[in-house]
Amino acid sequence: MTNSSRPELPDGVGSQTLDRGLHVLEVVAAAEVSLQVAEIAERTGLHRSITYRMVRTLEHRGLVVRDAEGRYAVGARLAVLARAVVSPTLRDAAAPHLAALAEITGKTAFLVVAEGDSAITVHVEEPRTTIAHIAYRPGVRHPITAGGPGLALLAGGPPLPGERPEVTEARARGWAVSHGEVIPDYRSCAAPVVNHAGVCVGAVAVVFVGNGAPTEELGRQVMAAAAAVGADLHA
The missing domain is CATH 1.10.10.10 (Winged helix-like DNA-binding domain superfamily/Winged helix DNA-binding domain)
Incomplete structure (x- = not known):
């Protein structure tokens, strides 16, 4: 068309x-x-x-x-150019908390924002002390209705007619999970970042490969990092 x-x-x-x-x-x-x-x-x-x-x-x-x-x-270059205009304060607030989350969990941590019907990765922090971890880069884009970060972005907003049960569950629990929805075999755990006005402005997530689903402890760690980012936005 x-x-x-x-x-x-x-x-x-x-x-x-x-x-x-x-x-x-x-x-x-x-x-x-x-x-x-x-x-x-x-x-x-x-x-x-x-x-x-x-x-x-x-x-x-x-x-x-x-x-x-x-x-x-x-391409990833588009996200690099967008850094000057897409939530610079959010990225600044998120960077140290993502770095800390990556070290605590040993997993690659990243910040995602919504753009229309898409979820876009705008900042990534990789753990520095692990033997191996997933390399992830800014610019990754996927439908907001798929993947842990997308589900977390939706869970940070009000319930919508026909939303996935996983979104409803994530809203009640505080964090979302997914397995292989964006990249085959990759697992993710994500939580919404909410600003002082109660608006979801992004999501903090970790991505990893493994046989086991994200644990309650990992969910709490991701949720705590997201809350810390939101708190810094209020300062």
């Missing part, structure tokens, strides 16, 4: 090429799944050859990435 909501540039003002490139980036970022060039062209209304040049340029800059099947998704 062609996206006709993009306003035309005023005559003689701005760069049409840049405008097209940004439109392509917006379409890729808004998609819940990776897209082929033909799909991007259809959604933007651009010719396929123009779309191809745009996505290859964005790929060169690290703003989109291409998988083995030639499909495109947002």
Whole structure:
């Protein structure tokens, strides 16, 4: 379906090429799944050859990435650029608590925020004293309805009609869990970060590989870190 909501540039003002490139980036970022060039062209209304040049340029800059099947998704560079405008105070408040959580649990800890129907990782802290741990990077995006961090973001808000039972359970318990919903075999445990106004502004999470589900102790540790981040936002 062609996206006709993009306003035309005023005559003689701005760069049409840049405008097209940004439109392509917006379409890729808004998609819940990776897209082929033909799909991007259809959604933007651009010719396929123009779309191809745009996505290859964005790929060169690290703003989109291409998988083995030639499909495109947002790249980690986009999250790096967004750091200047997406909740800088939240990231600043979260960083030391994520670092402490990573050391206490021996697991990679990260901060996730909601953007539309997606959950996006904006900051990561890895444990420094473990022999091995999962490498995770800012820019990871997945549907907010999947994965521990997404479920925690939803649990931090009011109940919604038709929400997953796992969200209701996480809201009552204070933390969410998932197994293999975003990355096969990966387990996560996450808790919402709530600001002084009672609004969920993000989620603190840990990710790991293992046979056992997250324990009550791990859940309490993640929930305590999320609460500490929220408390620092109030200061």
